[in-house]
Amino acid sequence: MTIRILPAVGDPDAARAVSSLLSQLPDAEPAPPVADSAALLDALAAATAPGGAAPSTGVEGLPEVVLVHERIGPLPALELIREVALRFPAVGVVLITTDAGPALFAAAMDAGARGVVGLPLGYDELAARVRAAAQWSAGVRVHLGGSPDALPGPSGTLVTVTGAKGGVGTTVAAVQLALAARAAGRGVALVDLDLQSGDVASYLDVQFRRSIVDLAGISDISARVLQDAVHDHHTGLGLLLAPEEGERGEEVDDRAARQIVTALRARYDVVIVDCGSQMQSANAAAVELADVALLVTTPDVVSVRAAKRQVRLWDRLQIRKAADTTTVVNRLTRHTEIQPSLVARATGTQVARTPVPAAYKELQPCVDAGRMQDLDDRSTVRQALWALAGELGLAGPSAAAHQGRGGRRPRAALTGRKRRALTAGPVPGPVPAPGAGPHSGGRGGPAARSAGPFDPAGPYEEG
Incomplete structure (x- = not known):
């Protein structure tokens, strides 16, 4: 507005x-x-x-x-x-x-x-x-009977989901959180603000000619204009998609993002924004406005260092404080050496009580078919993400009942060179490209072992 x-x-x-x-x-x-x-x-x-x-x-x-x-x-x-x-x-x-x-x-x-x-x-x-x-x-x-298209002030809960780097599972998390909130009877909008490479449409098997770019040049977004741009998915989600032509994402600046998010919050109970992993003015504005800002990482040295860089970037730009950020640890296993408590120490953020287990075989059929909404109820990934939605207050306390095996926090002692890698000093050497694949970012294997250590409380370095 x-x-x-x-x-x-x-x-x-x-x-x-x-x-x-x-x-x-x-x-x-x-x-x-x-x-x-x-x-x-x-x-x-x-x-x-x-x-x-x-x-x-x-x-x-x-x-x-x-x-x-x-x-x-x-x-x-x-x-x-x-x-x-x-x-x-x-x-x-x-x-x-x-x-x-x-x-x-x-x-x-x-x-x-x-x-x-x-x-x-x-x-x-x-x-x-x-x-x-x-x-x-x-x-x-x-x-007073003003314009029927007038939108009231923001009231819905705004949740942003940002990846520490590419391939950590940001879009899967955003989609499942949105589905969990919708299953609880909430009105939910899912926004793809990964403007150059957003995949929400691919994950939900959607072909829709309008995108968030169609709202960028509108100074006063009425309910009718918003309705024309939002795709009503058969799951009940309202989808505002990224443009197919990635270069058009530049048309959505921070001012447009604020207007769009404000208009959506006036219409929906919950607005979940997939911010991708590359920070631009538009998704930075969304993170700044968010009631809940989630940062998704995998439990390996490269991803945790990327999460640390992201948090420090937000702090330097006065977008968000580390203490106001919640980190979600994805692909955690019983044998993962980097545990959520160490992630919290390294990033200075809160860490969600519910981690997400590593179970790509459960996801693969739905990812390949582009139908993430069909993920089986028994999937440990789905159970964990729906439990996370309950933890965040998006789906009510009943979501905790779905926690199952996916809600247990694996326990393993962190020993040897990985503890030193996360606590001693800066990590030199190359960092894998963010676009290495939609489910890249292993478990701190060769990449973690070859990297040098870093100090979670030490000076910021790109690495």
Whole structure:
């Protein structure tokens, strides 16, 4: 949902500062600041007048958020807020003030404001207040009989699934988590944001002419537009697919990704995004917005090092903290030397209680047929991933009943050179290409033995 913002700031320096910060907000469409209270009320009245200059009239023509600076005139700021709230109840008003104390906050709320932002302005606080006011405004407009295509603010749970490197099982995990949530009666959208090489369509035997690229150039994604782009799969999943022409993925930038994800969250209970393993602006934006960010790795030195690099990349770019990331260990066996506890230590992330066992023979027929939805109920991989969905709250506690053998954590002591490889120092030598195959990434055999050690807490190195 695009957030239209109208600032009312009389001081020129303050107006420039506000405009500069607003230009950085994703999904925001700020208008030029108005200089006084009369100009603000005139602009809002013009937006609702039939035949006015606004592209649409009535509630739909109003901005979602109005920012009122404390030094606006000639009408005092609190009086102006009260006037806007009375005349234009579908607009969320935010007061900008140097005094953000309890007394003024209470007075602003009494006048009808939806938030207060303290001066000097900070990006995080301004963004939070604007989004909260916009979500409130969207809800009010639905009740006031606004556009039938209007989408309310985000409400669904957003889960991103990212691979530490190629071939660790990211898409299998994303698909099975989506199927588990759907089986629990949730409305589920599965999004393929692996824009250059996404395989969700291949795994679910789908041929569909529309893709996520068709939404990239749309500034305001209505429910009807979204419905046209999402493929209704026979399993009940809503699929938003990656483009067949990988080069078109560049059309989906971070702003488009935020708009698309926000629109999906307004329509579905659960939105699961397959981010692939290559970070770009679009899937980075999704990870930043996620309620749950999963990082899939296999228990071998190369994959765990790749997971560590990914986490550090997110931290440097201020996308996500390691502590807010959950790592899923895939292809774990009784004899795997690298255990989940060591993965947690190496990456600094939480590790899901439910690991996924190594059982490619169970997967192969469904992968080759492109029908991952037909994976047998008795499959240990399916049982583990559905149990993981229950652990994450996507499928309810009943999913734990499917855990079976796939939910047991194999126990094996880590000894010898693999413990040293994960705890001593940086790993030199070549790293296999990410695209080595959809199920590459062994168990820490020759690749792990030939690699040098690394320190999980040491400096970042590409290796």
